[in-house]
Amino acid sequence: MKQVHFIAVGGSAMHNIAIALHTKGYKVTGSDDEVFEPSRSRLAKHGLLPAEMGWNPERIHAGLDSVIVGMHARPDNPELLKAQELGLTIYSYPEFIYSQSKNKQRIVVAGSHGKTTTTSMIMHVLAYHKRKFDYLVGAQLEGFDTMCKLTEDAPIIVIEGDEYFSSPIDRTPKFLRYQHHIGLVSGIAWDHINVFPTEEIYVRQFDHFADATPKGGILIYNDKDPLGSVICKKERPDVLQVPFQTHPAQIIDGVTHLVTSAGKVPVPFFGQHNLLNVSGAQHLCAKIGISEEMFYEAIQSFKGAANRLELVKQNSITALYKDFAHAPSKVRATTKALKEQYPQRKLFVCLELHTFSSLNKKFLKEYEGALNMADTAIVYFNPEVIAHKQLEPITAEEVKTAFKKADLQVYNDSKSLAEMLENYDWSGTNLALMSSGNFDGISANELAEKIVK
Structure with a gap:
């Protein structure tokens, strides 16, 4: 039985590859400093969730056939260093x-x-x-x-x-x-x-x-x-x-x-x-x-990939969609698609700036006009995320200037945003939530239950 160890097993691709190898009959172990949903539940279901979070060089031994290292790990990761010291076969997951x-x-x-x-x-x-x-x-x-x-x-x-x-x-x-x-x-x-x-x-x-x-x-x-x-x-x-x-x-x-x-x-x-x-x-x-x-x-029976222009809930007067769109080209495409599909309805787009690129002050200008087809548009960002990514702070005015949409609204408090969305009159209006994150705790499914009656 081949033995493979995953460093940063909680990654989106990493945990799925771990499960695939486990299903194939490999002996699989893994480590990570944090594992979030849905990776956590999926790994636990197959008995692959690490018993303890964190890095431990003792997990690395000469009996391993290979070590797969994910992008979440750092070059000085203690498990990676141990694998290099032992001369083990080390792969990136694409390799x-x-x-x-x-x-x-x-x-x-x-x-x-x-x-x-x-x-x-x-x-x-x-x-x-x-x-x-x-x-x-x-x-x-x-x-x-x-x-x-x-x-x-x-x-x-x-x-x-x-x-x-x-x-x-x-x-x-x-x-x-x-x-x-x-x-x-x-x-x-x-x-x-x-x-x-x-x-x-x-x-x-x-x-x-x-x-x-x-x-x-x-x-x-x-x-x-x-x-x-x-x-x-x-x-x-x-x-x-x-x-x-x-x-x-x-x-x-x-x-x-x-x-x-x-x-x-x-x-x-x-x-x-x-x-x-x-x-x-x-x-x-x-x-x-x-x-x-x-x-x-x-x-004809293709239902789409999760979070890709995914219909969460609808009734006769409104619909809520969620989309992974975060890059400028994706935001433009999704906004245009929803407006053309529902020409008789107004379109309300709520976009979270969450990735490194989208929160970079130099890159913001790439979003110019990306939300122009939306009747109402909100951009949300969390200043703490910017600080965590060690980026230069951005202001609401800089976001408005970059998007070049005069009536653009900017939020940086998720509770205020959620309250506004829950109390909005959605008659004849569709809502699109666009993000690679989750608006700091706003659940699309829970929001849909409140606004799509």
């Missing part, structure tokens, strides 16, 4: 995923936005048609117990590949470590300013990804994305380049229908960004044996 899939066809979906949903769409279609495949995706998906699956016999693996560093001791973007055979680039918009301080450096990572496509490989890309199309259109006679555009669609009685050669296909998702995602997914599926007919049959 480990590659080691588990060397004999599989590796499909990697990259992009600043849309990669989670596109990956989820591909997974849903393959599962619908009972194809064998492994996967790693960044959100929980209906019909899948975990966000990672690793087996011996699946011929392919579908991976959501992001551009962030692989580990605290490996500054290679994750998506390069997977060594894709088929790559998809959904679009490129500057993000992660903490590790890519300029747009040029950020875009260069995708240039490397496109160049990493092997001879005989396939590169699928959004032909309407200014940066992505330039990067992916390079002259490579040894690579099949497949451009895609927004899928034709019509909204009929409030339901989006994909316009296909065989007729109109109703789908439960909406928005121009999702029409790009579904087009990319369809083009990729076509390269792995899924016909158009098969794809459109399956995609």
Whole structure:
């Protein structure tokens, strides 16, 4: 039985990989200084939650086949130092995923936005048609117990590949470590300013990804994305380049229908960004044996990935959605999608600035106009989070100036924000909560119960 130890096992991808290996029959141990939900409950369910929080070098021993280190750990982590001292095999989790899939066809979906949903769409279609495949995706998906699956016999693996560093001791973007055979680039918009301080450096990572496509490989890309199309259109006679555009669609009685050669296909998702995602997914599926007919049959039952333009609750006069949107491009896309889907209703958007990039004073200007399609817009941020990230403080006026929306409201107290939302008149108005956090304790589900009667 192989023995693997996870340093920072509570991470989103890390805990899912730990569970996947446990399911595969590995002896798995892990450590972390803090483990939050839902990782905590999922690890506990499989008996993998560390008995004690914190780092302990005694957990590292010569009997371990390998150690997997997550980004949450620091380079001077005592367990990592012990593993290095013993000369153990140390992986970042992307390197480990590659080691588990060397004999599989590796499909990697990259992009600043849309990669989670596109990956989820591909997974849903393959599962619908009972194809064998492994996967790693960044959100929980209906019909899948975990966000990672690793087996011996699946011929392919579908991976959501992001551009962030692989580990605290490996500054290679994750998506390069997977060594894709088929790559998809959904679009490129500057993000992660903490590790890519300029747009040029950020875009260069995708240039490397496109160049990493092997001879005989396939590169699928959004032909309407200014940066992505330039990067992916390079002259490579040894690579099949497949451009895609927004899928034709019509909204009929409030339901989006994909316009296909065989007729109109109703789908439960909406928005121009999702029409790009579904087009990319369809083009990729076509390269792995899924016909158009098969794809459109399956995609009708796709419910979406968790927290990606997810409907929390609705009635005849209002609806509450939550979305992972935090980067400027994602905020624009989600706002536009909701406004176009419900033209007869007003749109109230509540956005939390939570990531390092979004709270960076130099990056704020990238949000200019991102909320202009909202009838009412609020931006929330917590000054304590800014201090914790050791960033320069920002003011409400600086936020208003950056967004360039005259009637923008700015909150930095979550209790006041929650009280205002609970007492607002939501007749004929939809609410969208956008964040990669939780507005410091505001539960979308609990709020929905109070305002969507």
